[in-house]
Amino acid sequence: MNHPVFPPDKLAKVKELITHYPEGKQKSAILPILHIAQDNFGGWLSTETMDYVAEILNILPVEVYEVATFYSMCNVKPVGKYVFEVCQTGPCMINGSEEIIQYIKDTLHINVGETTNDGLFTLKTVECLGACGYAPMMQLGKFYREHLTKGKVDAIIEECKKTAATNN
Amino acid sequence: MGRKLLFENVQVEGIRGYDVYRREGGYRSVEKALGEMTPDQVTDEVKKSGLRGRGGAGFPTGMKWSFIAKPEGVPRHLVCNADESEPGTFKDRYLMEFLPHLLIEGLIVSSYALGSHVTYIYVRGEYSWVIDILETAIGEAKANGWLGNNILDKGFDLEIYVHRGAGAYICGEETALLESLEGKRGLPRIKPPFPAVKGVWDRPTVVNNVETLAAVVPIILIGGEEYSKIGVGKSTGTKLISACGNINKPGVYEIDMTISVEDFVYSDEYCGGIPKGKKMKACIPGGSSVPILPANLLLKTAKGEKRLMNYESLSDGGFVKGSMLGSGGFIVLDEDQCVVKHTLTLARFYHHESCGQCSPCREGTGWMEKILRNIDTGKGKMSDIDLLWDIQRRIEGNTICPLGDAAAWPVAAAIRHFRDEFEWHVLNPEESQKRNYGLAHYADPLEPAVAAV
Amino acid sequence: MAEEKKLFKVTIDNITVEVEPGTTILNAARRIGGDVAPPAMCYYTTLKGSGGKCRTCLVEVAAGSTADPRPMPKLVASCRTNVMDGMVVKNVTSEKALDARKGIVEFLLINHPLDCPICDQAGECSLQDLSYEHGTEGTRYTFNRRVFEKHDIGPYIQLHMTRCILCYRCVYVADQLTNRREHGILDRGDHSEIATYIHKALENDFIGNVIDVCPVGALTDKTFRFKNRVWFLKPLDAHRDCPRCSGKVTLWNRGEEVFRVTARKDQWGEVKDFICNECRFEKKKTADWVIEGPTRIDRHSVISGNHYVDTVAPKETLPEVMGGRKPKLLMDINQVSEVNRKDIDLSGIQGPAHSVDFEKENS
Numbered sequence: 001m002n003h004p005v006f007p008p009d010k011l012a013k014v015k016e017l018i019t020h021y022p023e024g025k026q027k028s029a030i031l032p033i034l035h036i037a038q039d040n041f042g043g044w045l046s047t048e049t050m051d052y053v054a055e056i057l058n059i060l061p062v063e064v065y066e067v068a069t070f071y072s073m074c075n076v077k078p079v080g081k082y083v084f085e086v087c088q089t090g091p092c093m094i095n096g097s098e099e100i101i102q103y104i105k106d107t108l109h110i111n112v113g114e115t116t117n118d119g120l121f122t123l124k125t126v127e128c129l130g131a132c133g134y135a136p137m138m139q140l141g142k143f144y145r146e147h148l149t150k151g152k153v154d155a156i157i158e159e160c161k162k163t164a165a166t167n168n
Numbered sequence: 169m170g171r172k173l174l175f176e177n178v179q180v181e182g183i184r185g186y187d188v189y190r191r192e193g194g195y196r197s198v199e200k201a202l203g204e205m206t207p208d209q210v211t212d213e214v215k216k217s218g219l220r221g222r223g224g225a226g227f228p229t230g231m232k233w234s235f236i237a238k239p240e241g242v243p244r245h246l247v248c249n250a251d252e253s254e255p256g257t258f259k260d261r262y263l264m265e266f267l268p269h270l271l272i273e274g275l276i277v278s279s280y281a282l283g284s285h286v287t288y289i290y291v292r293g294e295y296s297w298v299i300d301i302l303e304t305a306i307g308e309a310k311a312n313g314w315l316g317n318n319i320l321d322k323g324f325d326l327e328i329y330v331h332r333g334a335g336a337y338i339c340g341e342e343t344a345l346l347e348s349l350e351g352k353r354g355l356p357r358i359k360p361p362f363p364a365v366k367g368v369w370d371r372p373t374v375v376n377n378v379e380t381l382a383a384v385v386p387i388i389l390i391g392g393e394e395y396s397k398i399g400v401g402k403s404t405g406t407k408l409i410s411a412c413g414n415i416n417k418p419g420v421y422e423i424d425m426t427i428s429v430e431d432f433v434y435s436d437e438y439c440g441g442i443p444k445g446k447k448m449k450a451c452i453p454g455g456s457s458v459p460i461l462p463a464n465l466l467l468k469t470a471k472g473e474k475r476l477m478n479y480e481s482l483s484d485g486g487f488v489k490g491s492m493l494g495s496g497g498f499i500v501l502d503e504d505q506c507v508v509k510h511t512l513t514l515a516r517f518y519h520h521e522s523c524g525q526c527s528p529c530r531e532g533t534g535w536m537e538k539i540l541r542n543i544d545t546g547k548g549k550m551s552d553i554d555l556l557w558d559i560q561r562r563i564e565g566n567t568i569c570p571l572g573d574a575a576a577w578p579v580a581a582a583i584r585h586f587r588d589e590f591e592w593h594v595l596n597p598e599e600s601q602k603r604n605y606g607l608a609h610y611a612d613p614l615e616p617a618v619a620a621v
Numbered sequence: 622m623a624e625e626k627k628l629f630k631v632t633i634d635n636i637t638v639e640v641e642p643g644t645t646i647l648n649a650a651r652r653i654g655g656d657v658a659p660p661a662m663c664y665y666t667t668l669k670g671s672g673g674k675c676r677t678c679l680v681e682v683a684a685g686s687t688a689d690p691r692p693m694p695k696l697v698a699s700c701r702t703n704v705m706d707g708m709v710v711k712n713v714t715s716e717k718a719l720d721a722r723k724g725i726v727e728f729l730l731i732n733h734p735l736d737c738p739i740c741d742q743a744g745e746c747s748l749q750d751l752s753y754e755h756g757t758e759g760t761r762y763t764f765n766r767r768v769f770e771k772h773d774i775g776p777y778i779q780l781h782m783t784r785c786i787l788c789y790r791c792v793y794v795a796d797q798l799t800n801r802r803e804h805g806i807l808d809r810g811d812h813s814e815i816a817t818y819i820h821k822a823l824e825n826d827f828i829g830n831v832i833d834v835c836p837v838g839a840l841t842d843k844t845f846r847f848k849n850r851v852w853f854l855k856p857l858d859a860h861r862d863c864p865r866c867s868g869k870v871t872l873w874n875r876g877e878e879v880f881r882v883t884a885r886k887d888q889w890g891e892v893k894d895f896i897c898n899e900c901r902f903e904k905k906k907t908a909d910w911v912i913e914g915p916t917r918i919d920r921h922s923v924i925s926g927n928h929y930v931d932t933v934a935p936k937e938t939l940p941e942v943m944g945g946r947k948p949k950l951l952m953d954i955n956q957v958s959e960v961n962r963k964d965i966d967l968s969g970i971q972g973p974a975h976s977v978d979f980e981k982e983n984s
Contacts, residue, residue, distance in 0.1 A: 020329040022243075022286075025369050027351035031334045035293065047819055057351075065818035066805040070353040070523075071334035073293045089255045090456060090513045091412045091499050127337070127517045128255040128456075129294050132497065133410060133418035142296045336809070353806070358673035358701045524787060524806075524813035526674050531728035534811045538764050555761055562724030565695045566676055 004041050004049050014056060027059050030067055034074055043083070044075035072126065080115040080122035082160045085139040086148075088125045091132035100136045100148050101125060107157065120164055121157070170424040171398060173386040173406045174379070178266055184301065186308035189269040195314055197388040201277045202322040205388075210281035214384060216392030218404035223249055223340070223377030224455060224495040225570075226479055229384075235364040236282055237372040244372045246284035248275060248381055249345055250291040250298075253337040255456035255517060256497025259408035260378035262420040264291075264298050267382070268305035274381040275328055276314060277388055282374055285325050289378075290345050293334040302330050337521035341569045342375040344523065355525045356569035379408050399425040403478035407496055409438075414448075414502035416440035425478035429453070430467045432477050433500065446502040449610050450586070453482055454494025456514050457574035459581030460507070461491050462610035487581065503607040507589050511582040512540040518575035529572040532563040536579055543590060546597030553590050557583055586610075629706040633657055633680075634714045646699035646710055647678055651889060658889070659712050660722075660751050662729070662836050663788035664700035666891050671793050672700035675786060676725050677751060681718045684709035696721055722755045731762040732811070733837075734783045741779075742838030744851040744923050747890060748786065769814050774804070775822025777829060777843055777902055782814050785839035791815065791831035798895055799825040815839070826865065829901040833884050833892050844902055845873075845881035852923045854880055855974040856916035861909060867894040871916050872907070876975040879905045888919060907973070 006014060014033050021028040033053055034045060041049050050064040057064075068074040075083075084104060088097050101123075105111060108121050115122040131137045134146035145156060182188040189195075201210050215230025236244060248271070252260040264271055271289070279287045291299050306328050309315050317325045331349055333339050339348045343357035346368045367373020383405060387395045396404045403425040412418045415433065417440040423432065432438045433448065442448050448463040469475050470489040475482065482493045501510060519533040539556050542548045560576035567573070583590060588608060593600040628639040633650050634657045640649045648666075651658045659680055664672030672678075678700050682693040687707025696718055699710070712718055730752060737743040769782040787806065792815075795802040803825065804817045817823070823831075831840045854873040861868045873881045882901050884892040904910065918924050970978055 020286075020288075020331075022369060025350065028331075028349060030351040031293070031348065032332050034334065035332055059351075060802055062802055062805045062818065063351075065807055066353055067351065069807040069818075070809045071293070071336050072520075072809075073335035088513065089517050090452075090510050091256055093510065093513045094413050094499075094501060094505055126335075127520050128253060130252050130258045130261050130292065132256050132258055132412035132499070133420070135412065135418075139294055353809075358698065519810065522810040524808075524810040526676050527725055527728045527786065528676055530787070530811050530813070531731055535728075535731060535762065535764075562721065562728075566679060566721050566724070568673060568676075568698075 089128040092135040095135035097136040175422040213392035217395040222379035248289040256499040259410040411498040413500035452499040455497035458492040458494040631704040668793040681711040681715035726756040732767040740838040747836035790834040798827040858913040859910035865897040
């Protein structure tokens with residue numbers, strides 16, 4: 001991969017984020033910037049992307065690696081276009097998250113942590129996302145999908161496939 | 169019908185937007201505080217109110233504020249802890265999603281009291297749409313003169329920034345949150361020094377939960393003394409409870425802390441009872457970290473009195489026969505649930521979320537998960553139950569931050585109250601894979617207490 | 622005249638010492654010495670910010686201070702807690718602290734490979750010492766031990782992540798002694814590991830000190846790898862004029878041959894003068910050095926093989942004298958191994974010890 005570069009609008013946003021913190025404390029902006037980087041460069045953080053962020057923040061590359069590998073939302077390995085992050089903690093388990101996970105596995109023919117061959121879907125299990133009253137649930141991109149049923153999972157998969165097709 | 173202080177207007181259409189919020193009386197507390205009160209008077213009102221931290225620990229907020237160091241020439245910061253990640257808890261999300269201006273209003277008043285000119289809201293990364301809602305609301309507040317320089321011509325400057333986390337339960341611990349805000353790994357700091365002296369960027373800092381800061385608004389409006397009359401004893405004001413699990417009406421409820429647990433679970437105003445006419449088996453009343461209680465101990469205290477939804481009553485009986493109000497994440501398990509399995513999911517959660525900094529938590533949480541998985545899948549031994557007890561005992565109290573305790577308590581309480589279910593799993597390895605242990609005696613009425621001779 | 626500073630009185634295991642304000646409980650206990658000093662696996666005096674993580678130094682505070690004599694509710698990390706005037710601390714006299722410590726040792730060992738027979742650190746390993754002194758025989762852990770992908774971190778330093786106890790000392794060394802930190806702690810929880818992420822070699826000057834500060838065999842000297850056992854070597858204090866560092870080192874010799882060079886450690890296993898990479902890795906001839914004499918090794922160490930140099934025999938350890946503490950017997954190497962014979966006094970041999978010295982005496 002070539003040296004990644006933020007498009008001008010994103011770069012402006014990054015620069016603006018850095019001003020939220022006192023001078024000399026620009027490292028504080030690392031998580032918000034990693035989010036932008038991840039959204040912008042294919043849904044994951046390559047070494048090149050992280051080095052780029054280190055350069056922007058004027059910190060050591062290893063400081064970015066340390067942070068990115070700590071937080072569970074930072075993907076340091078490539079993921080599919082749509083990442084199903086299904087919650088499996090207590091309250092969701094009570095409401096049948098295990099069946100939902102199994103159903104997604106069977107439908108997409110992948111295991112947890114894997115990506116479909118077409119690169120469209122990745123299945124991840126996550127711990128509590130703070131939607132316990134609306135269980136079972138998963139995160140898909142920016143939003144939560146709650147009160148999941150097998151039918152809803154089917155609809156979501158269809159919806160993703162359709163969006164992917166129209167975007168291509 | 170309990171009094172509503174935070175959710176009074178939550179059903180008003182368009183309350184998320186500035187205009188409706190203002191029309192319904194929003195931002196009056198800012199006018200009152202900045203217009204008529206000194207910062208110390210605001211702190212005094214909060215002290216008088218008896219407000220206790222709503223994030224889980226229940227520390228008196230006014231006292232926490234009064235600890236903040238005020239060295240000459242060093243900026244101070246207020247940080248709002250919106251890293252809500254405790255399983256069972258989703259009240260802050262609801263509040264921020266539907267009443268973003270209420271939080272901002274509380275932040276302005278609190279920042280004024282503490283002398284914070286740059287205040288941060290640390291929101292868990294997964295709540296990405298909530299961040300947009302907050303940023304929109306901050307923009308509206310700023311456009312209407314509630315933020316920025318010289319607010320209301322009173323010479324008070326304030327900026328509020330939203331800081332997005334990236335998925336780490338540990339960042340709900342205040343010093344880990346500050347580390348994360350500094351752009352580091354979310355490792356809890358070793359205290360002392362406390363944040364009130366050396367917080368973010370070594371500056372004096374107060375970290376408060378979303379609900380706590382929102383509660384400052386009604387405190388200023390009705391006065392601390394009036395606020396303290398709501399509720400009972402040291403449980404003053406109202407509390408948001410997020411109810412989930414096997415109940416008819418999961419959701420976020422504002423309660424005043426005088427209602428009984430039984431009313432909360434079974435009345436139609438709140439949880440609406442257990443679906444399909446089933447019986448309640450157990451409940452975790454304050455978020456996954458607090459001890460699980462069997463139904464009979466939940467509804468009545470060991471003395472046979474009705475248990476109430478407040479700090480004191482829920483912890484009546486200590487950890488042997490009580491639990492905690494915690495963060496207000498109320499998880500109900502019905503007769504079809506397996507306590508071993510539920511405990512396993514919690515152990516897995518804490519294993520996943522352990523930051524790895526100190527040895528007992530790093531090594532112990534994973535070990536407990538592995539043993540629980542063995543018991544759950546019918547591969548456990550009788551000695552495993554005692555081993556689990558011994559592991560949790562040696563994690564509790566020996567770690568840098570409370571995550572160690574939070575990981576130990578659910579396991580301890582499950583063994584304490586449901587040991588027969590664990591043993592049944594060990595003794596019936598095959599049957600336990602096909603059916604659940606069921607209700608046993610957990611929902612039976614308690615034996616009347618016998619007076620000590 | 623310097624103004625007299627008010628000293629704090631602190632009582633640890635029934636022994637009272639006076640220390641300056643700002644002293645930690647651990648350092649006050651070290652002032653007393655012996656087994657009153659709690660073990661420390663992550664704290665390192667010269668590394669800023671270290672300590673508090675391993676929890677082996679937990680002690681009970683029975684009274685906070687004269688002003689506020691309430692006991693502290695939880696055990697505290699003695700390395701990061703400052704003493705107060707009138708504080709009463711219980712270390713080896715506290716059942717609670719000893720029980721917690723036993724637990725910590727178990728936690729540290731459940732995922733440790735226990736590969737001491739092939740580990741270069743064996744014989745000078747803090748985790749070995751800790752296990753002997755505070756651990757239990759046998760393990761209750763029945764699961765597979767943690768493994769990591771292997772990383773090569775260059776020609777000088779050998780990384781064995783499975784042995785690491787995540788004390789963070791090496792990170793502080795890289796931060797505080799070298800000009801650019803290339804490695805760090807990656808990942809989270811029990812998957813946390815020391816790595817460079819990009820498989821980079823660690824070659825910065827002074828980075829070799831991570832070997833000396835590592836309490837276990839996670840970071841060892843690659844130039845010494847599998848070359849010899851530390852207890853077969855004779856440690857000698859030596860120095861040279863070095864433009865970059867103090868040049869004060871310990872040579873680990875067998876005959877004229879220098880097997881490895883380390884910085885000098887004090888009785889707590891801590892380095893005061895860190896040394897540069899050149900001294901450590903490049904100067905492997907006795908002729909490179911001015912030899913001062915045999916290094917004083919703690920009598921408990923297997924390296925000394927019970928050959929004391931200028932040590933004072935312990936006083937009678939009657940329980941009354943010990944103030945409630947029980948006398949403690951550490952392992953006697955001669956009862957376990959026949960390698961180092963009692964009748965050979967290493968420090969009695971003029972100059973470096975040779976293998977012939979052992980053979981000669983043996984016949």
